[in-house]
Amino acid sequence: MNLLLLLLLLLFFLNLSNRMDPALLRERELFKKRALSTPTVEKRQAASDSGSHKKKKPKVDKESSSSSKLSSESNGSFNIKTSSGYKFGCLAKIVNYMKTRHQNGDTHFLTLDEILDETKLLDISMKQKQWLMNEALVSNPKIEVRDGTYGFKPKYNLKDKKALLRLLDKHDQLGLGGVLLEDVEEGLPNSAKAIKALGDQIIFVTRPDKKKILFYNDKHCQFAVDEEFQKLWRSVPVDSIDEDKIEEYLKKQGISSMQETGPKKVLPIQKRKKPAGQRKRNFKTHNNHLAGLLEDYSDGVPVKK
Template structure:
């Protein structure tokens, strides 16, 4: 044999001995690999469906059809829609099928429809039912600006205060236009919680107050005092406060009971000055003297 080939053989053996050996693991069987391959597409398909629903911003109504959250979500959507159409002036009633059609809730089941008709809409304080048709029921059912002005005037005369702006907007169609048309006939007051109240502006009660009286009125702080402390302060200053301003209750009138024995009536005698002139005819015609 060629000595050069022998030298290369020896070098090859040395390199093979110096190189570390790597153990190979057995290859997986075909059954396990097929199971893994089948499981992956199912997971990917379910994930893609969930992702599509979440990306679209909607949820599967049919999957949640039995939950209470879905039911009350449907009810809230219907009530809000009925309120919106009432504010636009559409005050006529709608059937349940018309409501579901206009709110695009046509995929709800028969159980949900029965729940809406028999319980949810029938017992809702903001929905009224007339002959199987449903309409919105606001706190104050106002037709126009004149009705609003009469309501505020009535509250002012009865001492009930003002009316919440949100209640007016709820019950008066095109409320912003009506309030703007009334102008200075109403007064706005904003509460600390940023909610607005409407009051009737009674121009007959407008009068000017002296500056001196205004200074005296504003010089007494009452922010940190309750009604009892204010009343005590007024008593110390010799001022009596108004109390019991409401209507007084009439006490029942007790009838006197009649006695068991009735006394004989006594008749008064008159014409005492004619005692010697008058004659008595009880026993017949008197004899002449």
């Protein structure tokens, strides 16, 4: 732009040269000499251009650094997938899925590829797949392996409501107590429907920890007792009788009482208090070789003989 201005000025002065007086012509010549002697405008532009080029170089470096950051972030996400936490998370997802499908009635076994496909775990590495196949699923107590296929392994494998009733009856006859509801729900497909169909053949008992237990309701043990016997039973006072005497009486009649199987409380040992009169303490004398020289001052100063 500065060069164009100079050229325009020169042309302007050239056009006016024919009309100027000699004084103006001399000033024009002097102006030309000064303009030609100080051509510094182009150098400053070149310097500014070189400076701008230098400033542009760091921008390229920033782009490369940002790309390196993205690559490092991508590497970080890849490392998360290869970590042990991600590995065991995949195992937990597989076990929960196998449990859910078993509860819904899908009890047929699946291959590992079918499991990974249905759980949408297709992005795991070959190393993790080998770990699932050779270690994790084989050693898991809730997974059963059969000819290279995998299925859910509940505590009680129940097919229908009749199998549940047989299980509760067996526990009742052997004195094993009841069965946890969560174990029944785990092993019996559509357990809520089966339990509802059994009706009053099952008794529910809720433990202090809010867990429910199922018992077999043996109706053969339900019989009517005559009211006269009930009155006689209630008229016998046993509040003042010691439990040891009751147990002794039952043994004489040939009846064994149920012993307590829970942990027994250990009573703290009480220390025996010494009587207040005994304040003297017997000290042992170790200076036996001075037996004839020592004197007893417990009763006062001894009288000289």
